Amino acid sequence: MTDADFDYLCTFIRARSGLALTPEKRYLLESRLQPLGRTRGFETLEALVRALRAGGDADLERAVVEAMTTNETFFFRDKTPFDTLRNDVLPRLLEARASTRMLRIWCAAASTGQEPYSLAMMLDQMGERLAGWRIEILATDLSTQALERARAGLYSQFEVQRGLPVQLLLRYFTQAGDQWQIAPELRGRITFRPFNLMRDFAPLGTFDVVFCRNVLLYFDMAMKADILARIGRQIAPDGCLFLGAAETVIGLGEEVEMHPTLRGVYVPRRRGATRAA
Structure with a gap:
C-alpha cells in the first residue's frame, strides 16, 4: 500500500x-x-x-x-462497573425515580451485545425491587454486522465462557447446536440500533446511565472531547457515565467530571460550577 x-x-x-x-x-x-x-x-x-x-x-x-471497528467484548467485562451500578448507582436512582418508575440506559458501543445483555441479566436478578418499573436499554453500535449478531443473541461456547457465571448461563441461555442463545424475554428488553457516535445525540433523548466503555481509546483527543461533551449533555443531572478502566476525562473538556467517590464513574458537571484551581 x-x-x-x-x-x-x-x-x-x-x-x-x-x-x-x-x-x-x-x-x-x-x-x-x-x-x-x-x-x-x-x-x-x-x-x-x-x-x-x-x-x-x-x-x-x-x-x-x-x-476497521474493533468488536472486542465479553459478558460482565471488568465486573466492577456492574457491581458499582447494582450496589451504588441504582439504589440512588431508584429512590430518585420513585414517582416515575422509569430508567433509561444507553450502551453506546454495544458491539455483539454482551454488555447490554449483561445489564439485562443483572436487572432481571433484582426481581421485586424493579417490579412495575419501565427500564429501557438502548444498545447502539457503528457496525451493523455486530448488531445483527447481538439481536440474534447467539454465542459460541468460547464467548459464554468469557465472564458469564455458569448459573446465569443455565438460567438465561438454551443450547442451539454448538451455540448458546439468550432467552427471548431478555432479547426483547433491549433495543439494538445502528448509530454513529459522530452524529447528533439529541434525538436519542436523556439517559440515567450511559455505558461508553473501551471505545474512546480509538479516537484522537479532539474527538474524545467532542463525544464526552455531547454525552454529558444527554445524561440526566443526577445520572452517570461509565468509561473503560483505561479511559479518563482528564484534559477532555468540562461537560463531565469524575464521581467524588465511585471509581470509573463520571457525572455531568453542575451548570455554573467552575473547575477547582
Missing part, C-alpha cells in the same frame, strides 16, 4: 467514523481490508482504494469502515 493510499484511507475512515489511525496501525489496515477487498473482487488493496476514490458505492464505503 502506498503512502498516499494509506493517508487517504486514514482520512476516509476518520471522516466517517471518527476512528484515528496512526502510522503504526498501517498493518491493521492491510490485514483487515485485504480480505474484504478479495471478497469484493478486488485483486489488490490499491484497486479497492481506487474504487473508494471513485465514489458511488455506499455499500463498499460502509463495509470498509465496519472492517
